[in-house]
Amino acid sequence: MAATKKTVRGGSSRAPARPRRGEAVRQAELLAIAAELFADRGYVATTVRDIADEAGILSGSLYHHFDSKESMIDEILSTFIDQTLASYEGVIAEGKGPKETFEGLVRTSLESMVGSRSAILIYQNEARFLAAEPRFSYLTAAHRKFEKIWTDVLKKGVKSGEFRDSIDPKLVYRLVRDTVWTAPRWYRPGGSLKPERIIDQYLAVLVDGVAAH
């Protein structure tokens, strides 16, 4: 109410339009922006002001849509985990043999790079730190489910003779998991390197190795 009230900013800096599209749409927009920033700069290094800037609003306005910065990453991660578990269970439900199921899991993991690149990166980079807090205990639970799905397939393959019986399912699971979840670090959506090529090469190495037979 002081004399200097409107001298600094004119009315022109206001967000131009405010269409009514339902809050879910705007929330999803803001989450996508936040996810991209969390993925590219890191969760801690990304400020609520960064997110708001990118969205063309002020930081305080974010709190009309979200309780906290933490609830944003919560939403991003839980959505990603639900999707991933569903896609894994879809592969299992096809009822194929161990080798084809294993290949299906690798394939669907790498394919999710296209639509969930930022979420994978966030999961890969931040989940370890977040999992300690009670709010994010579902991360540990999901982690265990993932491990069971992969190791079960590997064990079945060893039993059926399709996989070599010298492999340690737990260790090989870690290798494969780290491999497929780390690819989004260098994969660029829309680039000339197509996901199908990555899938081909990765499947070739993981299933048959680099050596000529």
Next chain:
Amino acid sequence: MAATKKTVRGGSSRAPARPRRGEAVRQAELLAIAAELFADRGYVATTVRDIADEAGILSGSLYHHFDSKESMIDEILSTFIDQTLASYEGVIAEGKGPKETFEGLVRTSLESMVGSRSAILIYQNEARFLAAEPRFSYLTAAHRKFEKIWTDVLKKGVKSGEFRDSIDPKLVYRLVRDTVWTAPRWYRPGGSLKPERIIDQYLAVLVDGVAAH
């Protein structure tokens, strides 16, 4: 000089001893502490007060040994890169064939987990963000050297017929690199899982794949 001077903290909270061991020793100690925290909590999330607490001193005292928080991670990363490049060149210098050289590179990468676990984690987690700043341009340079070393070996293997000619050296390099550098995320030094077992399993999969021949 006020009356309340020594009421809050007695003399007992002071660092107990101050032996003269040369600054290099104390610096290395503090760097080890910092590296552990950077690796376990992330660089941004780790405060200079965290590091000082762990060292049993006050945050300001850190600046007797280091210019800045940034110079600490700089020291950690450049040391790690020098070591790694040296170990890679050592493997190359043995003059073995492509397959054995490839195996040697995998082996030495995984072996470095024992002595450089925290440094690998920091490199893996933070280098991507730091590389943008001029001070850390050596990270990009090292990245290129690593890529050349690995892809050269893979290309030679394809040429000699030891590796399948369908493999894409650049993509397979990424797979292998991501695999060996991500292992420190779950590897626990001193645990029952010995590095030699990890090396065995990882070499088996990378060279020959999971499938029975």
Next chain:
DNA sequence: TAGCCAACCTAGCACTTGCTTGGTTAACGA
């Protein structure tokens, strides 16, 4: 067309951050 309310803005609070300045202590060499 009056009123509601989603979606913003404005301003700033309480706290944490990396880092600085000046002072203190004790190990050590002369």
Next chain:
DNA sequence: TCGTTAACCAAGCAAGTGCTAGGTTGGCTA
């Protein structure tokens, strides 16, 4: 034993942090 100095402490600053409280606007509905 005395001056030097490495290694710390004490106190706090400026810049940022997540978040809040209250005000404003305009699309929408009754």
